[in-house]
Amino acid sequence: MTSREPDACIDVSFSVPFTHRLRFTDDVLGADQHVLAELLEPSPGQRARVQLWIDQNVAEAQPDLLDRLATFSRHHQDRLEVESPVQVVPGGEAIKNDLQVIVRMLDAMNAANLDRRSYVVVIGGGAVLDAVGFAAAIAHRGIRLVRLPSSTLGQGDSGVGVKNGVNLYRKKNWLGAFAVPWGVINDARMLQSLSDRDFVCGFSEAVKVSMLKDTAMFDELCAVARQVRQRDMRAAWPMIRRSARLHLDHITQGGDPFEMLEARPLDFGHWSAHRLESMTGFRIRHGEAVAIGVAIDTVYSSLTQGLPAADADRVLHCLRDLGLPLSDPALAETDELFRGLEEFRQHLGGQFTLTLVSAIGRSVDVHEIDHVRMKQAIQQVAQFANREAS
Numbered sequence: 001m002t003s004r005e006p007d008a009c010i011d012v013s014f015s016v017p018f019t020h021r022l023r024f025t026d027d028v029l030g031a032d033q034h035v036l037a038e039l040l041e042p043s044p045g046q047r048a049r050v051q052l053w054i055d056q057n058v059a060e061a062q063p064d065l066l067d068r069l070a071t072f073s074r075h076h077q078d079r080l081e082v083e084s085p086v087q088v089v090p091g092g093e094a095i096k097n098d099l100q101v102i103v104r105m106l107d108a109m110n111a112a113n114l115d116r117r118s119y120v121v122v123i124g125g126g127a128v129l130d131a132v133g134f135a136a137a138i139a140h141r142g143i144r145l146v147r148l149p150s151s152t153l154g155q156g157d158s159g160v161g162v163k164n165g166v167n168l169y170r171k172k173n174w175l176g177a178f179a180v181p182w183g184v185i186n187d188a189r190m191l192q193s194l195s196d197r198d199f200v201c202g203f204s205e206a207v208k209v210s211m212l213k214d215t216a217m218f219d220e221l222c223a224v225a226r227q228v229r230q231r232d233m234r235a236a237w238p239m240i241r242r243s244a245r246l247h248l249d250h251i252t253q254g255g256d257p258f259e260m261l262e263a264r265p266l267d268f269g270h271w272s273a274h275r276l277e278s279m280t281g282f283r284i285r286h287g288e289a290v291a292i293g294v295a296i297d298t299v300y301s302s303l304t305q306g307l308p309a310a311d312a313d314r315v316l317h318c319l320r321d322l323g324l325p326l327s328d329p330a331l332a333e334t335d336e337l338f339r340g341l342e343e344f345r346q347h348l349g350g351q352f353t354l355t356l357v358s359a360i361g362r363s364v365d366v367h368e369i370d371h372v373r374m375k376q377a378i379q380q381v382a383q384f385a386n387r388e389a390s
Protein backbone atom coordinates (compact mmCIF):
# COMPACT_ATOMS: atom_id res chain seq x y z
CA MET A 1 0.00 0.00 0.00
CA THR A 2 1.45 3.36 -0.95
CA SER A 3 0.10 6.88 -0.66
CA ARG A 4 -0.29 6.93 -4.48
CA GLU A 5 -3.06 4.34 -4.50
CA PRO A 6 -6.48 5.85 -5.26
CA ASP A 7 -8.09 5.06 -1.88
CA ALA A 8 -5.08 5.94 0.28
CA CYS A 9 -6.31 9.46 0.89
CA ILE A 10 -9.99 9.94 1.69
CA ASP A 11 -11.67 13.24 2.65
CA VAL A 12 -15.38 12.99 3.38
CA SER A 13 -17.27 15.94 4.70
CA PHE A 14 -20.31 15.22 6.87
CA SER A 15 -22.65 17.07 9.14
CA VAL A 16 -24.52 16.09 12.25
CA PRO A 17 -28.01 17.40 12.99
CA PHE A 18 -28.60 18.90 16.43
CA THR A 19 -31.70 20.32 18.07
CA HIS A 20 -31.38 23.19 20.50
CA ARG A 21 -34.37 23.36 22.87
CA LEU A 22 -34.92 26.70 24.62
CA ARG A 23 -37.91 27.34 26.87
CA PHE A 24 -39.07 30.36 28.89
CA THR A 25 -41.10 29.90 32.04
CA ASP A 26 -42.43 31.99 34.93
CA ASP A 27 -42.15 29.29 37.58
CA VAL A 28 -40.52 26.09 36.38
CA LEU A 29 -40.96 24.23 39.65
CA GLY A 30 -44.54 25.46 40.13
CA ALA A 31 -47.19 26.12 37.51
CA ASP A 32 -44.80 25.50 34.60
CA GLN A 33 -43.25 22.26 35.82
CA HIS A 34 -44.62 20.31 32.84
CA VAL A 35 -42.06 22.21 30.71
CA LEU A 36 -39.17 20.58 32.56
CA ALA A 37 -40.89 17.20 32.83
CA GLU A 38 -41.57 17.13 29.08
CA LEU A 39 -37.96 17.98 28.22
CA LEU A 40 -36.81 14.89 30.09
CA GLU A 41 -37.83 12.38 27.45
CA PRO A 42 -37.67 8.76 28.61
CA SER A 43 -36.46 5.92 26.39
CA PRO A 44 -39.26 3.56 25.31
CA GLY A 45 -40.43 1.37 28.18
CA GLN A 46 -38.24 3.13 30.72
CA ARG A 47 -38.33 6.06 33.08
CA ALA A 48 -35.84 8.87 32.38
CA ARG A 49 -32.94 8.77 34.83
CA VAL A 50 -32.19 12.24 36.20
CA GLN A 51 -29.45 13.62 38.42
CA LEU A 52 -30.02 17.11 39.81
CA TRP A 53 -27.15 19.52 40.42
CA ILE A 54 -27.56 22.82 42.26
CA ASP A 55 -25.40 25.87 42.87
CA GLN A 56 -25.05 26.09 46.65
CA ASN A 57 -25.67 29.84 46.68
CA VAL A 58 -28.97 29.32 44.89
CA ALA A 59 -29.96 26.56 47.34
CA GLU A 60 -29.17 28.90 50.25
CA ALA A 61 -30.93 31.89 48.73
CA GLN A 62 -34.04 29.81 47.93
CA PRO A 63 -34.67 27.79 51.10
CA ASP A 64 -37.69 26.04 49.55
CA LEU A 65 -35.78 24.91 46.45
CA LEU A 66 -34.89 21.40 47.62
CA ASP A 67 -38.47 20.78 48.78
CA ARG A 68 -39.85 22.04 45.49
CA LEU A 69 -37.49 19.75 43.59
CA ALA A 70 -38.57 16.81 45.75
CA THR A 71 -42.22 17.62 45.04
CA PHE A 72 -41.44 17.87 41.33
CA SER A 73 -39.76 14.46 41.41
CA ARG A 74 -42.74 12.87 43.21
CA HIS A 75 -45.26 14.39 40.80
CA HIS A 76 -43.51 12.95 37.79
CA GLN A 77 -42.30 9.64 39.18
CA ASP A 78 -44.29 7.70 36.59
CA ARG A 79 -41.85 8.95 33.90
CA LEU A 80 -38.84 10.20 35.87
CA GLU A 81 -36.46 8.40 38.18
CA VAL A 82 -34.71 11.19 40.05
CA GLU A 83 -31.49 10.30 41.82
CA SER A 84 -31.36 11.22 45.48
CA PRO A 85 -29.86 13.18 47.12
CA VAL A 86 -29.56 16.29 44.99
CA GLN A 87 -25.91 17.23 44.30
CA VAL A 88 -25.08 20.64 45.76
CA VAL A 89 -21.87 22.27 44.49
CA PRO A 90 -20.07 25.52 45.43
CA GLY A 91 -21.27 28.51 43.43
CA GLY A 92 -19.21 31.15 41.68
CA GLU A 93 -16.00 31.14 39.66
CA ALA A 94 -14.07 29.16 42.31
CA ILE A 95 -15.77 26.00 41.05
CA LYS A 96 -13.99 26.49 37.71
CA ASN A 97 -10.59 26.84 39.35
CA ASP A 98 -10.29 23.42 40.99
CA LEU A 99 -10.01 20.29 38.87
CA GLN A 100 -10.68 18.12 41.90
CA VAL A 101 -14.24 19.38 41.85
CA ILE A 102 -14.63 17.95 38.35
CA VAL A 103 -13.27 14.60 39.51
CA ARG A 104 -15.80 14.54 42.36
CA MET A 105 -18.59 15.32 39.90
CA LEU A 106 -17.52 12.40 37.71
CA ASP A 107 -17.46 10.19 40.81
CA ALA A 108 -21.06 11.14 41.55
CA MET A 109 -22.17 10.52 37.96
CA ASN A 110 -20.47 7.13 37.99
CA ALA A 111 -21.89 6.21 41.41
CA ALA A 112 -25.38 6.96 40.07
CA ASN A 113 -24.75 4.71 37.05
CA LEU A 114 -25.76 7.48 34.65
CA ASP A 115 -25.61 6.57 30.97
CA ARG A 116 -25.82 8.55 27.75
CA ARG A 117 -29.62 8.66 27.87
CA SER A 118 -29.66 9.89 31.45
CA TYR A 119 -30.08 13.56 32.24
CA VAL A 120 -27.91 15.88 34.24
CA VAL A 121 -30.13 18.82 35.20
CA VAL A 122 -28.20 21.77 36.56
CA ILE A 123 -29.51 24.89 38.31
CA GLY A 124 -26.94 27.61 38.83
CA GLY A 125 -24.96 30.59 37.73
CA GLY A 126 -22.83 30.47 34.59
CA ALA A 127 -19.82 29.12 36.46
CA VAL A 128 -21.69 26.12 37.85
CA LEU A 129 -23.30 25.51 34.44
CA ASP A 130 -19.85 25.51 32.82
CA ALA A 131 -18.28 23.14 35.36
CA VAL A 132 -21.15 20.64 35.68
CA GLY A 133 -21.66 20.85 31.91
CA PHE A 134 -18.03 19.96 31.34
CA ALA A 135 -18.25 16.91 33.62
CA ALA A 136 -21.46 15.84 31.83
CA ALA A 137 -19.78 16.34 28.43
CA ILE A 138 -16.86 14.03 29.21
CA ALA A 139 -18.69 11.37 31.25
CA HIS A 140 -19.45 8.55 28.80
CA ARG A 141 -18.44 11.10 26.12
CA GLY A 142 -21.61 13.02 26.82
CA ILE A 143 -24.62 12.72 29.09
CA ARG A 144 -27.72 14.75 28.19
CA LEU A 145 -27.47 18.17 29.85
CA VAL A 146 -30.44 20.34 30.79
CA ARG A 147 -29.49 23.80 32.01
CA LEU A 148 -31.64 25.97 34.24
CA PRO A 149 -29.54 29.12 34.45
CA SER A 150 -30.22 31.03 37.67
CA SER A 151 -28.38 34.24 36.76
CA THR A 152 -29.19 36.88 34.15
CA LEU A 153 -25.88 36.14 32.47
CA GLY A 154 -26.63 32.44 32.37
CA GLN A 155 -30.09 33.08 30.92
CA GLY A 156 -29.15 35.75 28.41
CA ASP A 157 -25.90 34.22 27.23
CA SER A 158 -23.98 31.25 28.61
CA GLY A 159 -26.95 28.94 29.18
CA VAL A 160 -27.79 28.75 25.49
CA GLY A 161 -24.13 28.36 24.55
CA VAL A 162 -22.65 25.14 23.22
CA LYS A 163 -19.50 25.45 25.29
CA ASN A 164 -18.54 24.48 28.75
CA GLY A 165 -15.28 24.28 30.59
CA VAL A 166 -13.09 25.25 33.49
CA ASN A 167 -10.05 27.44 34.02
CA LEU A 168 -6.54 26.03 33.93
CA TYR A 169 -3.03 27.53 33.99
CA ARG A 170 -4.71 30.72 35.21
CA LYS A 171 -6.38 30.97 31.83
CA LYS A 172 -10.13 31.19 31.39
CA ASN A 173 -11.85 28.15 29.92
CA TRP A 174 -8.57 26.50 28.92
CA LEU A 175 -10.04 23.08 29.54
CA GLY A 176 -13.42 22.35 28.07
CA ALA A 177 -15.51 20.85 25.31
CA PHE A 178 -18.12 21.87 22.82
CA ALA A 179 -21.41 20.15 23.59
CA VAL A 180 -24.93 21.11 22.57
CA PRO A 181 -27.17 21.00 25.65
CA TRP A 182 -30.24 18.80 25.48
CA GLY A 183 -32.31 21.72 26.64
CA VAL A 184 -32.29 25.09 28.39
CA ILE A 185 -35.05 26.58 30.55
CA ASN A 186 -34.91 30.27 31.39
CA ASP A 187 -37.16 30.76 34.40
CA ALA A 188 -38.08 34.26 35.60
CA ARG A 189 -38.69 33.24 39.23
CA MET A 190 -35.22 31.73 39.44
CA LEU A 191 -33.75 35.25 39.19
CA GLN A 192 -35.57 36.65 42.22
CA SER A 193 -32.94 35.51 44.71
CA LEU A 194 -30.00 36.90 42.70
CA SER A 195 -28.03 39.74 44.32
CA ASP A 196 -28.34 43.21 42.80
CA ARG A 197 -24.70 43.01 41.77
CA ASP A 198 -25.25 39.80 39.81
CA PHE A 199 -28.61 40.87 38.45
CA VAL A 200 -27.08 43.63 36.33
CA CYS A 201 -24.13 41.48 35.20
CA GLY A 202 -26.06 39.66 32.48
CA PHE A 203 -26.95 42.91 30.76
CA SER A 204 -23.38 43.63 29.70
CA GLU A 205 -23.75 40.64 27.36
CA ALA A 206 -27.13 42.02 26.23
CA VAL A 207 -25.46 45.34 25.36
CA LYS A 208 -22.75 43.40 23.52
CA VAL A 209 -25.02 41.20 21.43
CA SER A 210 -27.51 43.98 20.61
CA MET A 211 -24.69 46.30 19.53
CA LEU A 212 -23.56 43.62 17.12
CA LYS A 213 -26.86 42.30 15.84
CA ASP A 214 -29.98 44.26 16.73
CA THR A 215 -29.93 48.04 16.71
CA ALA A 216 -33.61 48.29 17.75
CA MET A 217 -32.90 46.18 20.80
CA PHE A 218 -29.83 48.29 21.60
CA ASP A 219 -31.98 51.46 21.48
CA GLU A 220 -34.57 49.88 23.77
CA LEU A 221 -31.97 48.61 26.19
CA CYS A 222 -30.49 52.10 26.46
CA ALA A 223 -33.99 53.47 27.09
CA VAL A 224 -34.86 51.01 29.87
CA ALA A 225 -31.40 50.64 31.42
CA ARG A 226 -32.32 52.44 34.64
CA GLN A 227 -35.46 50.32 35.07
CA VAL A 228 -33.41 47.19 34.52
CA ARG A 229 -31.02 48.35 37.22
CA GLN A 230 -34.04 48.70 39.55
CA ARG A 231 -34.91 45.09 38.70
CA ASP A 232 -38.17 46.01 37.02
CA MET A 233 -38.92 42.70 35.29
CA ARG A 234 -41.27 44.36 32.79
CA ALA A 235 -38.15 45.98 31.37
CA ALA A 236 -35.56 43.31 32.20
CA TRP A 237 -37.33 40.09 31.18
CA PRO A 238 -37.89 41.00 27.50
CA MET A 239 -34.22 42.00 27.25
CA ILE A 240 -33.06 38.67 28.72
CA ARG A 241 -35.31 36.81 26.30
CA ARG A 242 -34.05 38.75 23.30
CA SER A 243 -30.44 38.39 24.36
CA ALA A 244 -30.87 34.61 24.70
CA ARG A 245 -32.55 34.47 21.30
CA LEU A 246 -29.80 36.47 19.57
CA HIS A 247 -27.12 34.24 21.08
CA LEU A 248 -29.10 31.14 20.09
CA ASP A 249 -29.62 32.38 16.54
CA HIS A 250 -25.94 33.13 16.18
CA ILE A 251 -25.03 29.63 17.30
CA THR A 252 -27.64 27.80 15.26
CA GLN A 253 -27.67 29.98 12.14
CA GLY A 254 -24.32 31.75 12.17
CA GLY A 255 -22.60 28.88 10.39
CA ASP A 256 -19.87 28.31 12.96
CA PRO A 257 -21.29 26.80 16.17
CA PHE A 258 -18.05 25.16 17.18
CA GLU A 259 -15.84 28.14 16.41
CA MET A 260 -13.76 26.64 13.62
CA LEU A 261 -13.33 30.03 11.96
CA GLU A 262 -10.99 32.71 13.21
CA ALA A 263 -13.61 35.33 14.07
CA ARG A 264 -15.64 35.03 17.26
CA PRO A 265 -18.09 37.94 17.05
CA LEU A 266 -19.85 37.08 20.32
CA ASP A 267 -16.54 37.57 22.07
CA PHE A 268 -16.64 41.31 21.38
CA GLY A 269 -15.01 42.98 24.39
CA HIS A 270 -13.81 39.66 25.78
CA TRP A 271 -10.06 39.73 25.16
CA SER A 272 -9.59 42.21 28.00
CA ALA A 273 -12.54 40.86 30.01
CA HIS A 274 -11.06 37.39 30.33
CA ARG A 275 -7.65 38.83 31.13
CA LEU A 276 -9.09 41.20 33.76
CA GLU A 277 -10.88 38.33 35.44
CA SER A 278 -7.68 36.37 35.92
CA MET A 279 -5.53 39.46 36.68
CA THR A 280 -7.88 40.33 39.54
CA GLY A 281 -7.97 36.76 40.86
CA PHE A 282 -11.66 36.66 39.81
CA ARG A 283 -12.46 39.49 42.22
CA ILE A 284 -14.64 40.95 39.46
CA ARG A 285 -17.47 39.03 37.87
CA HIS A 286 -17.47 37.97 34.24
CA GLY A 287 -20.34 40.36 33.50
CA GLU A 288 -18.49 43.27 35.10
CA ALA A 289 -15.31 42.47 33.18
CA VAL A 290 -17.36 42.30 29.98
CA ALA A 291 -18.84 45.74 30.68
CA ILE A 292 -15.30 47.17 30.93
CA GLY A 293 -14.11 45.16 27.90
CA VAL A 294 -17.07 46.27 25.77
CA ALA A 295 -16.45 49.89 26.79
CA ILE A 296 -12.78 49.65 25.82
CA ASP A 297 -13.37 47.98 22.45
CA THR A 298 -16.19 50.42 21.71
CA VAL A 299 -13.97 53.44 22.28
CA TYR A 300 -11.15 51.74 20.35
CA SER A 301 -13.66 51.21 17.52
CA SER A 302 -14.41 54.93 17.55
CA LEU A 303 -10.68 55.73 17.41
CA THR A 304 -9.89 53.30 14.60
CA GLN A 305 -13.01 52.02 12.80
CA GLY A 306 -15.10 55.13 12.26
CA LEU A 307 -17.67 54.35 14.93
CA PRO A 308 -19.16 57.82 15.59
CA ALA A 309 -18.01 59.17 18.96
CA ALA A 310 -21.64 59.90 19.88
CA ASP A 311 -22.49 56.21 19.45
CA ALA A 312 -19.53 55.18 21.60
CA ASP A 313 -20.81 57.60 24.20
CA ARG A 314 -24.26 56.00 24.12
CA VAL A 315 -22.72 52.62 24.83
CA LEU A 316 -20.80 53.98 27.84
CA HIS A 317 -23.91 55.70 29.17
CA CYS A 318 -26.01 52.59 28.68
CA LEU A 319 -23.54 50.45 30.63
CA ARG A 320 -23.38 53.12 33.34
CA ASP A 321 -27.19 53.37 33.56
CA LEU A 322 -27.34 49.60 33.99
CA GLY A 323 -25.14 50.04 37.07
CA LEU A 324 -22.15 48.23 35.60
CA PRO A 325 -18.58 49.22 36.45
CA LEU A 326 -16.43 50.84 33.79
CA SER A 327 -13.10 50.87 35.55
CA ASP A 328 -10.84 48.75 37.68
CA PRO A 329 -7.39 49.43 39.17
CA ALA A 330 -6.00 46.46 37.19
CA LEU A 331 -6.49 48.47 33.98
CA ALA A 332 -3.42 50.50 34.90
CA GLU A 333 -1.22 47.46 34.19
CA THR A 334 -1.59 47.75 30.44
CA ASP A 335 1.31 45.42 29.55
CA GLU A 336 -0.23 42.68 31.69
CA LEU A 337 -3.59 43.41 30.13
CA PHE A 338 -2.21 43.21 26.59
CA ARG A 339 -1.17 39.61 27.24
CA GLY A 340 -4.91 38.99 26.90
CA LEU A 341 -4.61 39.68 23.18
CA GLU A 342 -2.17 36.81 22.69
CA GLU A 343 -4.19 34.51 24.96
CA PHE A 344 -7.23 35.37 22.90
CA ARG A 345 -5.42 34.33 19.70
CA GLN A 346 -3.97 31.21 21.26
CA HIS A 347 -7.34 29.96 22.46
CA LEU A 348 -8.49 29.63 18.87
CA GLY A 349 -5.25 29.39 16.95
CA GLY A 350 -4.69 30.79 13.49
CA GLN A 351 -4.51 34.43 12.61
CA PHE A 352 -5.32 36.95 15.33
CA THR A 353 -8.86 38.18 14.69
CA LEU A 354 -10.80 40.64 16.79
CA THR A 355 -14.34 41.80 16.19
CA LEU A 356 -14.94 45.55 16.48
CA VAL A 357 -17.82 47.77 15.36
CA SER A 358 -17.84 50.43 12.65
CA ALA A 359 -21.42 51.39 13.56
CA ILE A 360 -24.00 50.14 16.00
CA GLY A 361 -25.22 46.96 14.32
CA ARG A 362 -22.22 46.63 11.99
CA SER A 363 -19.25 44.52 13.05
CA VAL A 364 -15.86 44.41 11.45
CA ASP A 365 -12.96 41.99 11.93
CA VAL A 366 -9.43 43.28 12.35
CA HIS A 367 -6.17 41.36 12.55
CA GLU A 368 -3.93 43.88 14.25
CA ILE A 369 -4.18 46.09 17.29
CA ASP A 370 -2.53 49.49 17.60
CA HIS A 371 -1.32 49.42 21.21
CA VAL A 372 -0.99 53.20 21.43
CA ARG A 373 -4.60 53.68 20.34
CA MET A 374 -5.74 50.89 22.63
CA LYS A 375 -4.04 52.59 25.61
CA GLN A 376 -5.79 55.77 24.59
CA ALA A 377 -9.13 53.92 24.55
CA ILE A 378 -8.47 52.51 28.03
CA GLN A 379 -7.68 56.02 29.28
CA GLN A 380 -10.81 57.47 27.76
CA VAL A 381 -12.96 54.83 29.43
CA ALA A 382 -11.20 55.50 32.75
CA GLN A 383 -11.79 59.24 32.36
CA PHE A 384 -15.48 58.63 31.69
CA ALA A 385 -15.70 56.39 34.77
CA ASN A 386 -13.91 58.99 36.95
CA ARG A 387 -16.12 61.81 35.71
CA GLU A 388 -19.21 59.79 36.51
CA ALA A 389 -17.91 58.87 39.96
CA SER A 390 -17.10 62.44 40.97
Ligand SMILES: NC(=O)c1ccc[n+]([C@@H]2O[C@H](COP(=O)([O-])OP(=O)(O)OC[C@H]3O[C@@H](n4cnc5c(N)ncnc54)[C@H](O)[C@@H]3O)[C@@H](O)[C@H]2O)c1
Pocket residue numbers: 055056057058061090091092093096124125126127128130150151152153154157158159161162163164165172190191192193194195198201202285286287
Ligand atom coordinates in the same frame (compact mmCIF):
# COMPACT_ATOMS: atom_id res chain seq x y z
N1 LIG B 1 -20.15 28.61 28.22
C1 LIG B 1 -20.32 29.79 27.70
O1 LIG B 1 -20.63 29.92 26.51
C2 LIG B 1 -20.17 31.02 28.54
C3 LIG B 1 -20.57 32.26 28.04
C4 LIG B 1 -20.50 33.39 28.87
C5 LIG B 1 -20.03 33.24 30.16
N2 LIG B 1 -19.64 32.02 30.62
C6 LIG B 1 -19.14 31.85 32.00
O2 LIG B 1 -20.19 32.10 32.93
C7 LIG B 1 -19.58 32.49 34.16
C8 LIG B 1 -20.29 33.70 34.73
O3 LIG B 1 -21.61 33.38 35.02
P1 LIG B 1 -22.45 34.25 36.08
O4 LIG B 1 -22.39 35.67 35.73
O5 LIG B 1 -23.77 33.60 36.21
O6 LIG B 1 -21.59 34.15 37.41
P2 LIG B 1 -21.55 33.08 38.57
O7 LIG B 1 -21.92 31.73 38.13
O8 LIG B 1 -20.23 33.27 39.24
O9 LIG B 1 -22.73 33.59 39.52
C9 LIG B 1 -22.56 34.77 40.26
C10 LIG B 1 -22.90 34.53 41.73
O10 LIG B 1 -24.32 34.45 41.89
C11 LIG B 1 -24.68 33.23 42.53
N3 LIG B 1 -26.02 32.91 42.02
C12 LIG B 1 -26.36 32.53 40.77
N4 LIG B 1 -27.69 32.48 40.66
C13 LIG B 1 -28.21 32.84 41.85
C14 LIG B 1 -29.54 32.98 42.34
N5 LIG B 1 -30.61 32.79 41.55
N6 LIG B 1 -29.70 33.33 43.63
C15 LIG B 1 -28.62 33.58 44.44
N7 LIG B 1 -27.35 33.48 44.03
C16 LIG B 1 -27.15 33.11 42.74
C17 LIG B 1 -23.58 32.28 42.18
O11 LIG B 1 -23.48 31.22 43.08
C18 LIG B 1 -22.36 33.20 42.25
O12 LIG B 1 -21.95 33.38 43.56
C19 LIG B 1 -18.12 32.76 33.88
O13 LIG B 1 -17.34 31.68 34.34
C20 LIG B 1 -18.08 32.85 32.38
O14 LIG B 1 -16.81 32.51 31.86
C21 LIG B 1 -19.72 30.91 29.85
Ligand SMILES: [Zn+2]
Pocket residue numbers: 157205270286290
Ligand atom coordinates in the same frame (compact mmCIF):
# COMPACT_ATOMS: atom_id res chain seq x y z
ZN1 LIG C 1 -19.12 36.54 28.12
